[in-house]
Amino acid sequence: MKAFFVKYLYFFTGLFICCIGNYFLVAAQNLGVSPWDVLHLGISKYFPSLGLGTIGIVVGLLILIPTTIMGIKPKLGTFLNIYIFGLGLNALMSSHLLEISSNYAVSFLYLIIGIITTGIGTAVYLHANTGAGPRDALMLGLNRKTRYSISQVRSGIEITVVVLGYVLGGPIGLGTLIFSLTIGISVQWGMRLVNQPQFITKSRPIEVTK
Template structure:
């Protein structure tokens, strides 16, 4: 039970950090990352908070991935709901103001990308399943037999264009995010000696079985 609880803590701590990193990049105000361009644009059209839109988009993607044959885990659902809620709380709290200085904005954007990278370490290492957007990427790669990297690029270009057309903030920070996120994640994982390929993710059934076994041992 102790190990399962620690894994849950790593999951939710990682999701909080992920939301924090997203807010930092948004409030840098030099251009949102691709998915945030889409979420912000859709939020303008729907008249909803960006975190709430993120939850609904995540739900739609998760259902599509599940119908396409991808297995969903506890981490998929928690990612879908918790990140959006954390984003709303952080933005509503007003702790991070929009930057008006481009140089400070760049520094904050890069900091946000490293926070997202650290979040990815905690979230992925918990082993509770991929996020909905990652599941969509894997689904497309499996169905089309196109390389994962190409599928990810196609998705992010598509959501960026759609988000911009709906009024999302597109700027050179968007390009900077797309270019630097891979480097930030690679550097962070290397410093932490973490290889995500070694993580075996659980679907719902396996996680519930593990929880049942842990509770049985405790009893």
């Protein structure tokens, strides 16, 4: 029972940290939104009646198709990730604790905080081994299939998403490029941090190709 509690404590804590990271990234959109938000905003131009969170949920469910084919089968945590992340982000955005900054220095600070926080949050919730979210499942699946590192795979995914989102009309900027090139490093660093002995629970440590 204790192991179950600790596992889901990791999961929900990591997911909330990711929500905070994404919230900072949205607040830094003066420099350009994160790659997945470029895609979501691009899609929203064709489906204006759908909220950004709803679009994110639909995209997440569609991503489960190739990840399942690659052997990363969705678990309960995968579906919780899709819905809870969207609800959590919507709640943070509704709180207006952060405003979209027009100051480039502040936006850059938000961007850096968002990248680091997202990397740590991703590592924490993956460590619970309750099932990766769809985007991270795609990252893990490609890591196993291609044998490229987490850093290389994550950066490759982000760059691909940016191009697709831009074609659909999503906004991009310098911050988008910085996020795309550094988020893989942040996630890999977070995984190494969480897999240190003082952080390990009875859940299985994450297997990562170096």
